[in-house]
Amino acid sequence: MDADKQICGREPDGQFVELAVEVFAMLADATRVRLILALRDGEQSVNHLAEIVDKSPAAVSQHLAKLRLARIVSARQDGQRVFYRLENEHASKLVTDAILQAEHSLGGTPRHHHSQNEATA
Numbered sequence: 001m002d003a004d005k006q007i008c009g010r011e012p013d014g015q016f017v018e019l020a021v022e023v024f025a026m027l028a029d030a031t032r033v034r035l036i037l038a039l040r041d042g043e044q045s046v047n048h049l050a051e052i053v054d055k056s057p058a059a060v061s062q063h064l065a066k067l068r069l070a071r072i073v074s075a076r077q078d079g080q081r082v083f084y085r086l087e088n089e090h091a092s093k094l095v096t097d098a099i100l101q102a103e104h105s106l107g108g109t110p111r112h113h114h115s116q117n118e119a120t121a
Helices: 002-008 017-026 030-041 046-053 057-069 090-104 111-120
Strands: 073-078 081-086
Touching (some): 030 046, 030 057, 030 090, 046 081, 057 073, 057 081, 090 111
Antiparallel strands (some): 073 081
């Protein structure tokens, strides 16, 4: 079991800590977070993503290129149109968890705890 922890880099001195920091740095941009949220439901074109995040297609393309280099998203070209999708579920989970953590900063009981309390009541 300890061998699994070392392989996965889950220890403070693990080999993937620096790479994890790079992932967090890549996600430290509101437009990129919005793009990941928009891609949770599947593949989207650059133009459609631009409408969703209210940015120009050129700006969205630049953000997507960075996410692609980080292997967070992948692209598929269909003629003149480029479609993007999440490479795996991990970035979506990170963003979701960050938003849930952000709800805690507002004080009081976060919304996501309300639904858990109602389900157990």
